Amino acid sequence: MDSVANKAEQVREQIARTENELQDLRRQLSELESPIQNLNLDKGPSSISETKQPGDASTPEWKWPLREEEYSRYGRQLILPIVGIKGQLRLKSTAVLIVGAGGLGCPAAAYLAGAGVGTLGVVDGDIVEVSNLHRQIAHSTSRVGMMKVDSLVEYCQGLNPNVTYVPHREHLTPHNAEGIVSRYDVVLDCTDHPTSRYLISDICILLQKPLVSASALRTDGQLIVLNNPAAAQGATDGGPCYRCVFPKPPPADSVVSCGEGGILGPVVGIMGVLQALEAIKLIVSGTGKETDSKPQEPVTPSLLLLSATSTTPFRSIRMRSRRPNCFACSAGSTLTLKELGSGSLDYVQFCGVTTPVNVLKPEERISATDYNDIIGEQSSKGFLLDVREKEHFNIASIPGAVNIPFSTMQSRSTPEYISNVIPVDGPIYVVCRVGNDSQLVAQQLKEMRLEGDGERVIRDIKGGMLAWKHEVDSTLPFT
Known part of the structure; x- marks a missing residue:
């Protein structure tokens, strides 16, 4: 299957390159034709009459500032007082x-x-x-x-x-x-x-x-x-x-x-x-x-x-x-x-330089793969706190996760609210979209002394739900 996927990707890339080459050719053609079109427009009414053969009365002399097709194309705005022929010439x-x-x-x-x-x-x-x-x-x-x-x-x-x-x-x-x-x-x-x-x-x-x-x-x-x-x-x-x-x-x-x-x-x-x-x-x-x-x-x-x-x-x-x-x-x-x-x-x-958040030490973080192993090995997998906004959470989440949005975590009433939601013991893991907000919340939980004297583990999942999709579950919808 990998070889088929690679081949499909190669074909897509070839199509994209071919389409880009086609666009370049069209652009070159447009640039080549523009001087000719401008020359004809500059000549005005005489440009058509000069191509007429002696005695040929079948093609009347064009004496209007726009080409015939342009009167049809822009007719509905030409009749507006705000535009008119003067405005259309300005647009052109x-x-x-x-x-x-x-x-x-x-x-x-x-x-x-x-x-x-x-x-x-x-x-x-x-x-x-x-x-x-x-x-x-x-x-x-x-x-x-x-x-x-x-x-x-x-x-x-x-x-x-x-x-x-x-x-x-x-x-x-x-x-x-x-x-x-x-x-x-x-x-x-x-x-x-x-x-x-x-x-x-x-x-x-x-x-x-x-x-x-x-x-x-x-x-x-x-x-x-x-x-x-x-x-x-x-x-x-x-x-x-x-x-x-x-x-x-x-x-x-x-x-x-x-x-x-x-x-x-x-x-x-x-x-x-x-x-x-x-x-x-x-x-x-x-x-x-x-x-x-x-x-x-x-x-x-x-x-x-x-x-x-x-x-x-x-x-x-x-x-x-x-x-x-x-x-x-x-x-x-x-x-x-x-x-x-x-x-x-x-x-x-x-x-302002928007650099990735880096407030936790490496040992205070856990990879998506390692957390997935913990889920499989332990009967008590701890408490998983998902701090994405509820719209993101409702699209897809890790089984067993509890959603408390980051915006809620920053409110003044948060400590009392969290104490009623988070279990009194067991490890706490925090996940967000890409691993920034989760670090801030994990640090916040530590400052609330939920870690105790170090006997309780508080970790965030590195890379967030994006890492979970890449490392654990490729079917996860990510937005």
Whole structure:
């Protein structure tokens, strides 16, 4: 069976490589055809008449700014007062960058491609995983293992082949940010971590690009348009940046990932669609890529909050303009492209280093395999405390485990509650998702003197339920 599984894995890898090669060929073809298409568009009405043969009256001269197919494709938005022919031409001449091809980036890219932006760039260094598919709607089961940017571009090409797509198969970093972002007019932050949000905001300030930023977790989301109008550092008429709104990052231990906290697919989808809407509004109004000489009207920044479980799911909070002492966009800012590109700004350090918890000594921990042996050898296997949140516990657990969530363990009433749940004697073992929270709880139990004078064993299971799946029970559902 192992040989069959290995062969299947090799075939999957070969399929992924072939699909990537196909995407490269499509990209090369698109790049080769773009100059030809642009040349024809630049020629305007004369491009068709020049191909007519003398005396040939069968092909009338085309005298309209858009191609015939584009009037059909974009007709339903062309008749909107907010768009019109002027707005559609602005869309066609604008390059938009999406940073992150996940739950936010997929719907945002789809609607921007459908609207007819001229160029759509996508930055992401990850591959498609099965766990992505419930919310990252542009990807599919057949493209698991494929680069996310290639999968998203393929999806958008099927939706609108008239757009020029530029895949950037890498994560945005301080070293490559200027080279990538400088090629675009509007940027969408579709990432999921504070480090990337501060970096994207900083480069947009330095390059004077408007930024549409969103985030989503569990059943909540937020959206804000930053650096709008886009203005140089110190300009009082410029919109606030991410650092103006959030001068300090959240504590590192409070940052919860989708893997830990969960995410409802439609929630992140709504926020991605709203990002596309805000980007389109920027572009058709001329803010994203200014084409008029008239001054722009002041923009009142606001933070849009979504709570999917609330009776009033949306609410808007009015934000202040640029902070006069902002690190990035104020007149006194020392942030430069050279400093950012040099890597001297450590965004990971700024947002807090989230290293694995290491509070227990090696002898105070036990492997999943060893605990499984204890279960089999002893009639009294001790007390197994599972400190995952109840939603994780309800999906799958080790037989005999008792669930007291980590959040409950941190409450003030915990000592009395625990004394009624945990037996007065026998060993205590603690398990969590990946082996971090379990160490903290084991230490907490020791501090509560449940260990006695050392005659009672308190251990945590190294690697948590993930280790249990790898070492003991491969059928265990792990989320």
